[in-house]
Amino acid sequence: MTALSVNLNKIAVLRNSRGGREPDLLHAGRVCLDAGAHGLTVHPRPDARHIRHDDVLQLNALCRERSVEFNIEGNPFAPPRSGYPGLLALCEACRPAQVTLVPDGDGQLTSDHGFDFARDGTALQPLIRAFKALGCRVSVFADVGDPAVADAAAVGADRIELYTGPYAEAFAAGQPEPALAVAVETARRARHAGLGVNAGHDLNQANLGVLLARVPGICEVSIGHALIGESLYAGMDATVRAYRRIVDRFPLAATG
Template identity: 80%
Template sequence: MTVLSVNLNKIAVLRNSRGGLMPDVVQAGRTCLDAGAHGLTVHPRPDARHIRSDDVHALAALCDARRVEFNIEGNPFAPPRAGYPGLLALCAATRPAQVTLVPDGDGQLTSDHGFDFIRDHAALAPLISAFKALGCRVSVFVDVGDPDVAMAAAVGADRVELFTGPYADAFASGDATTALAAAADTAQRAQAAGLAVNAGHDLDQSNLATFLANVPQVQEVSIGHALIGEALYAGLDATVRVYRRIVDTSATA
């Protein structure tokens, strides 16, 4: 069964563009859960451009009260600074079910590549151990086609999250055959190494079902940008329900 985790970053972007408390990130989280989302995702960045540390604490409390999974994404190498205690400290304070490690720099508009395991494995291993000591399941962001994806298991990760941006671009261009084959191959190589597989980035209502039908045993999809954009037209509750129908259908296909 594939579960749906809704990323709330874009709600926070809208709030921060004006200041104040509207729209309310926690209320948006409640709405998503009421509509059937299996969990919530946030990606607090050190510059607090969207989700802030106080949001992380509030949403962790919501997920704990609802007994659903909370997933915190972030760069484990980013040092603490004013307003951002660091990813490990945030996880220590909130104990999310899952932490997804992403190698994004401060200047990146969005996450756009996975880890280089040849370069990063020695630095990743002790950090992954520290997150797991908090009781967090650890997923690491990987590029589709990465020949070293199995190394994620060697450094202690439980899962990988496939970066699906290139697949979404190929789907939009009209021919995703090669991208789907590459994603399926990467997923199978990760699974052969004992890793479970998540997926995320630019997945939407038009391309999600095709992805899940062709990539085996995807455990979780994390969707935010497209979902929030679609919700501007159809409403947040209705949009989350559409995504639930897609992932539920994929489980029985």
């Protein structure tokens, strides 16, 4: 089935808003994995607004202990600074199963667009080689509808992650079909180029099953904001199990 990776950023946001250790990020990670999540995702940003350097190391150790995948997201072009060693250095320390490259600026609230491969491809290529030399699978954030999505393979990526924000907005507006059709075509282009396809952003229990039914073969979905929000009402264990029931309905995806 499609793998479910739970993004724990929002747990860290809540902890950081008060200071101290609560809610405990490691405990949240254990609850997610006990409930059936296939892995964990974090997006440490240079300003440490949520996930911090020490969180990355501790969650990586948890994933290794449980033999599940750890996925680190980040902008490979963001320079190191105090409290943030840079994405490559974090991956050198952790050797995560997957690194997901995103083109976020420092002040960006959340990821909201994919790479421009024509503009960024030359600069991405040596960085992708460096991540792959660490044994990481490399996924790159891509816009649904990008006609150049196959160029992600040319720069060395193993997968793309479809940015599903526009699909989620269309679904909420009751008009998902045009966005789904574009997602189907984008995924087809990517797979034709030999890329695996992940998906993420604004996915929730209402829209996830529809996406997986219409865009077959998605390897992994990374879900954080909605899942943590839903957990406030139903509890984290029950919410993760609910997502597992959704992804379990779909056949095992090829592992690109």
